[in-house]
Every structure is written in structure tokens, then in C-alpha cells.
Amino acid sequence: MSPESTHPAPTWVEGAAGSLWDVDNLPYGVFGPRDSDEPARVGVRVGDLVLDLAPVAAAEMLEVAHVFEAPSLNPLLSLGRGSWSAVRQWAVSLLTDEAARGLVEPHLLPVAEVELQLPFQVADYVDFYCSLEHASNVGRIFRPDDEPLKPNWRHLPVGYHGRAGTVVVSGTGVRRPCGQRLTPGADGPPQPSYGPSTRLDIETELGFVVGAPTAIGERVGTAGFADHVFGVLPLNDWSARDIQAWEYVPLGPFLGKSFATSVAGWVTPLEALDAARVDLPGQQPEPLDYLRVGPGAGYDIDFEVLLDGETVARPPYASMYWSPAQMLAHLTVNGASLRAGDLFASGTVSGAERGQRGSLLELSWGGTEPFTAGGRERTFLEDGDTVTLRATAPGARGGRIALGEVTGTILPATG
Numbered sequence: 001m002s003p004e005s006t007h008p009a010p011t012w013v014e015g016a017a018g019s020l021w022d023v024d025n026l027p028y029g030v031f032g033p034r035d036s037d038e039p040a041r042v043g044v045r046v047g048d049l050v051l052d053l054a055p056v057a058a059a060e061m062l063e064v065a066h067v068f069e070a071p072s073l074n075p076l077l078s079l080g081r082g083s084w085s086a087v088r089q090w091a092v093s094l095l096t097d098e099a100a101r102g103l104v105e106p107h108l109l110p111v112a113e114v115e116l117q118l119p120f121q122v123a124d125y126v127d128f129y130c131s132l133e134h135a136s137n138v139g140r141i142f143r144p145d146d147e148p149l150k151p152n153w154r155h156l157p158v159g160y161h162g163r164a165g166t167v168v169v170s171g172t173g174v175r176r177p178c179g180q181r182l183t184p185g186a187d188g189p190p191q192p193s194y195g196p197s198t199r200l201d202i203e204t205e206l207g208f209v210v211g212a213p214t215a216i217g218e219r220v221g222t223a224g225f226a227d228h229v230f231g232v233l234p235l236n237d238w239s240a241r242d243i244q245a246w247e248y249v250p251l252g253p254f255l256g257k258s259f260a261t262s263v264a265g266w267v268t269p270l271e272a273l274d275a276a277r278v279d280l281p282g283q284q285p286e287p288l289d290y291l292r293v294g295p296g297a298g299y300d301i302d303f304e305v306l307l308d309g310e311t312v313a314r315p316p317y318a319s320m321y322w323s324p325a326q327m328l329a330h331l332t333v334n335g336a337s338l339r340a341g342d343l344f345a346s347g348t349v350s351g352a353e354r355g356q357r358g359s360l361l362e363l364s365w366g367g368t369e370p371f372t373a374g375g376r377e378r379t380f381l382e383d384g385d386t387v388t389l390r391a392t393a394p395g396a397r398g399g400r401i402a403l404g405e406v407t408g409t410i411l412p413a414t415g
């Protein structure tokens with residue numbers, strides 16, 4: 001490939017060149033104009049604008065034009081890697097070729113004037129546990145008398161099946177869940193009682209969006225990752241730690257996490273992250289053959305966690321122990337099939353330093369070491385708190401690209 005082909009001409013879109021949303025980014029979302037009954041459809045973001053792809057694709061008589069008219073990315077996801085690359089190249093050429101400007105410009109809308117919807121219909125949702133630092137911290141906090149890591153942890157990416165139907169788009173309010181948790185007994189040991197969670201938390205994660213499906217019985221090896229995964233998005237796996245700590249033995253997370261999972265409205269295509277690929281920090285012992293990966297299996301993505309607008313942590317994705325190709329290989333090694341719209345998440349991203357922890361459980365060490373935000377001591381989430389996750393990564397032009405932002409505000413419990 002010539003150097004020119006990885007560095008397309010500068011875009012003619014004003015304000016986009018050199019920004020976090022330059023043509024080396026181009027994430028996809030599903031949008032509808034604000035305060036309008038127009039059906040939602042697929043758009044691509046460039047600068048502070050959204051390109052409405054359906055009318056442009058129809059005018060150009062693109063074979064796959066119909067996929068942009070859908071109110072979800074699922075038809076595009078089903079097309080597979082060859083078409084994803086072709087569509088991306090087409091979008092880049094529209095936005096860099098002056099000759100296309102007359103056709104394209106009328107279909108650019110300010111981001112501020114559109115409403116993003118859940119970008120795809122979530123088929124199945126799996127959440128992993130891939131950060132060595134996070135798993136070690138949670139082990140120490142939840143199980144202080146045991147080894148922090150269970151014997152399986154370095155041999156496979158541990159995961160659980162989450163709830164696809166409660167994945168919500170950024171901006172959706174998150175209701176404080178009620179449930180069963182241990183509370184102080186009158187005199188004697190703590191007793192189970194029912195009520196609102198008092199230890200509501202966040203989990204800073206990266207979500208992976210599956211496109212190309214497989215049949216039951218088929219496996220996807222680590223080398224098949226880019227053929228099946230369309231793109232990524234920041235994800236907040238809200239967690240009620242009191243409910244979780246009481247219910248999770250021995251089958252794992254259940255109602256403490258199933259009430260809501262928030263995702264960004266923009267899905268960043270995998271190709272936009274080529275320049276962000278890095279080696280994994282190192283795996284000891286060597287995993288089994290079906291989990292082997294080569295160089296460049298990790299991603300250098302910097303997260304930022306904001307609580308009511310103040311930065312409280314900067315978790316580094318490059319520190320993750322297990323790679324997404326390994327998650328997918330493990331997820332399918334028993335022959336479980338994939339569907340377009342499957343979502344799997346990395347698990348909480350936490351680095352080695354205190355300011356790099358991706359959950360409040362870790363930032364406040366189980367509530368015992370409050371951290372400061374907004375001039376106050378904080379532990380878990382309060383009603384009215386707004387949490388925002390942001391992420392950036394190296395882009396193809398030597399600058400940086402932004403991933404979609406995911407935000408949510410805590411609403412008081414009902415009943």
C-alpha cells in the first residue's frame with residue numbers, strides 16, 4: 001500500500017481536518033433530526049457534522065444503499081468485512097473529493113441538531129474481565145482472605161452473559177436499582193433486606209460490536225477477529241456492588257448489573273483504530289493454542305472518567321491483559337454462534353495507578369478510602385450524578401481520533 005493511500009487528501013468539510021473527527025475517524029451512528037418525526041437512519045460523523053448517508057448512496061446508486069435507510073446498523077453489520085471497507089473508502093472519497101462536494105454538502109447536519117439512538121439492535125451481550133489490575137483490585141476488596149486472582153484467570157478471559165435488552169444509548173437516565181443486599185442486623189450479623197442500592201458504581205469498558213455472523217458449531221480463531229468485529233464503542237457497565245456482592249456466589253453477576261448498560265451512540269470502525277494497535281503487556285503463562293495472538297493484539301486507547309464534569313480517572317486500555325481477539329476466540333470455542341449485533345465488552349479498564357482505576361469501587365477502595373470530586377469526599381454514586389466516559393486513540397494521520405462519548409445521569413430509585 002502506498003503511503004498516500006493511508007493518508008487521504010484533506011477533507012473539504014470545514015473544521016474537520018486535524019480535529020478528533022477527521023476523515024481517519026468516521027464513526028457510524030443512527031440519528032434522527034431533533035424534534036422531528038423523520039425516521040431514524042444511518043449517518044457518519046465528520047467534524048461537528050453528520051453525513052446522512054441514505055440520500056447520497058441512493059443518488060450514487062450504491063448497491064448497498066438500502067442499509068443506510070434502516071433505523072439500526074444491523075443491516076450494515078451483516079454485510080461483512082469486504083463491504084465495510086468499501087463503504088468506508090466510499091465515505092472517505094466523498095468527504096475528500098472536491099467534485100463530490102455539491103452532492104454531499106446538502107446532506108450534512110450539525111451534530112447538535114440530531115438525536116443519536118441506540119446504534120444497533122443488541123443480539124447477545126457478554127462482559128469479560130480482562131484487566132489484571134481491575135481483577136486483582138476487586139479480588140482484594142470482595143475476597144480479602146483469598147488469592148486476588150482465581151486459578152483460571154491467567155488461562156482464559158473470564159466472562160459472563162449480560163442482559164442485551166437493557167443496553168441503552170448515551171444520555172439515557174439510569175434508575176437506581178432496588179434489590180436484595182446485606183444490611184446491618186439489629187444485633188448480630190448482617191441480614192438480607194430489600195431496597196435501593198447504596199453502592200451504585202460505574203465500570204469503564206470498551207465494547208466490541210460483532211457484524212458477520214457464524215453458524216452454530218463454527219469457531220472464530222484469533223485470526224478471524226477483524227472479519228467478524230465491525231467496530232468499538234465506550235461502554236459503562238453500571239454495577240450495584242451491594243446487590244452484586246450478595247447474589248454473585250457461585251454463578252456470577254446477575255441483577256447487580258442487568259438493570260442498565262450504557263453505550264456510546266457512535267461506533268468507531270475497527271479500521272480507524274489500525275494506528276492504535278500495540279502489543280499486549282505480556283501473558284504468563286502462555287495461553288492454550290486457541291488463544292494465541294501475535295504482535296499488535298492490543299489497543300492504545302486512553303479513557304477519561306468524568307463525575308459531574310470533573311475528571312476522576314484516566315484508565316489506559318493498553319494495559320489490558322487479554323485482547324479482544326482472544327475474547328472472541330474464547331466466546332466461540334465451544335461452537336456458540338455469532339449474530340449481527342452481538343456485543344462483547346472488555347471488562348473494567350484499570351491501570352496500575354490509583355488515578356487509572358475504572359470503577360468507583362476501586363477509586364474508593366470499597367468505600368473505605370473516599371476520593372475528592374467537586375470539592376467533596378466521594379465513594380459511590382449519588383442521585384443526580386452524571387458520569388461521562390470519553391476516549392481517544394492515535395489516528396492514521398499522526399493526530400488523535402475520538403471515540404463516541406457515553407454519559408448517563410442517576411435517577412432516584414422508585415418503589
Ligand SMILES: O=C(O)/C=C/C(=O)CC(=O)CC(=O)O
Nearest residue numbers: 128129130138142203347348
Ligand atoms: O470479581 C468479582 O466478583 C466481580 C467482578 C466484577 O464486577 C467485574 C465485572 O463485571 C467484569 C469487569 O467489568 O471487569
Ligand SMILES: [Ca+2]
Nearest residue numbers: 127203237347
Ligand atoms: Ca463489567
Ligand SMILES: [Mg+2]
Nearest residue numbers: 237257260261
Ligand atoms: Mg451492566
